[in-house]
Amino acid sequence: MLPKQYRLKKRSAFKATYKVKHSTHSGGVTLFAGILKKEDYPTKVGFVVSKKVHKRAVKRNRLKRLMRESYRQLLKENNLGNSQQFMSLVFVGSDRALGKSFSEIKSSIQKTLEKL
Numbered sequence: 001m002l003p004k005q006y007r008l009k010k011r012s013a014f015k016a017t018y019k020v021k022h023s024t025h026s027g028g029v030t031l032f033a034g035i036l037k038k039e040d041y042p043t044k045v046g047f048v049v050s051k052k053v054h055k056r057a058v059k060r061n062r063l064k065r066l067m068r069e070s071y072r073q074l075l076k077e078n079n080l081g082n083s084q085q086f087m088s089l090v091f092v093g094s095d096r097a098l099g100k101s102f103s104e105i106k107s108s109i110q111k112t113l114e115k116l
Helices: 011-020 057-076 081-085 102-115
Strands: 022-026 029-033 044-049 088-093
Touching (some): 011 029, 011 044, 011 088, 022 102, 029 102, 044 057, 057 088, 057 102, 081 102
Parallel strands (some): 044 088
Antiparallel strands (some): 022 029, 029 088
C-alpha cells in the first residue's frame, strides 16, 4: 500500500490537478500532472477509474490496485523520472487497461512518467 504521505485524497486537490491540463497517455493509462513544486515535500498521487469504464466495482478496484502497486514499486526503485517535481499526479485508467496484466500496467505507467 502507498504510504499516507503520498496519497491524494481531497476532491478539491483532484480538481486542481485536472485544471492544469498537463497530461500524457500510454496504454490505457492517462496521467494528469499538477503545478510545479516550490518547496520540498512529497508528490501526492491519486488513482481514478470511472464508472463509465466498467459497471462492476470489482473490475474498477482491481485496475486501481494494479496502478497503485506499480507506482509504489517504481517509487521504491526510485525510477520516477521528472514526476517528482510536480505537486500532484492523477492516474486515470481507461477501458483499454482493464484486461491487462500487472507487468503491462507497470510498463504503461512507466512510459507515462517518462513522457512527462
